[in-house]
Ligand SMILES: [Zn+2]
Ligand SMILES: [Zn+2]
């Protein structure tokens with residue numbers, strides 16, 4: 332996958348140029364926009380793209396890269412994806428996928 | 443840079459507003475969602491509906507006027523008060539009918555029975571955070587036409603009368619309409 336490749340090249344980058352840590356980070360941030368690969372799926376709960384931090388996390392001004400990492404994506408067995416933050420709030424109300432109404436169970440989590 | 447982030451993380455202001463429900467200057471999630479939803483609702487408003495925001499700064503409180511152009515309630519003016527709770531869109535808007543009417547799914551006290559407004563439903567027809575204000579408006583306007591449901595009535599008397607005598611039902615609806623829903 333694209334991200335792994337990128338990871339490698341970055342590590343190489345870092346080794347060649349250890350003093351330039353800040354630079355590498357910035358580069359990473361730009362590369363993190365690889366959402367073209369996964370399509371621009373929008374979280375149907377908060378209506379923000381799942382690859383971005385959810386509306387709540389954004390409101391809590393988790394603007395920087397490290398904080399965004401906490402706001403992960405969750406895929407259900409039905410293959411619908413949401414922010415984990417959004418979905419964990421909803422399942423407290425009703426343990427169904429809000430899109431297809433199937434019983435909600437997590438298939439995988441991540442970014 | 444990292445030290446600065448560490449400090450920001452421990453900022454008492456940030457952690458406070460997270461753990462407690464103090465109304466803050468910050469725009470709430472509900473209000474953020476409503477900015478788009480209110481706009482979308484107005485753009486897709488059915489011909490029979492009018493929306494009035496009592497306070498243009500409060501998108502979470504508004505009145506919906508429905509003037510059905512067909513069916514038993516044709517020509518009546520039916521007002522609904524819609525309140526969107528702070529926990530939106532995890533929980534549905536609260537709807538009250540302000541106009542007294544004779545309707546199987548709306549009680550004379552103004553309680554409304556509409557599936558998408560139900561918080562807990564086992565049939566999957568209830569509220570979901572994927573629904574928006576425009577769906578609520580369309581649902582309410584359909585109560586006067588196609589969503590009319592006699593199986594699970596709030597006004598049993600009205601539902602019973604409909605199944606027994608549609609003509610009498612129509613007369614009773616008109617009586618209420620003339621008395622309470624002329625404008
Ligand atoms: Zn979300
Ligand atoms: Zn989040």
Ligand SMILES: [Zn+2]
Pocket residue numbers: 407409410411428429430431432433
């Ligand atoms: Zn689903």
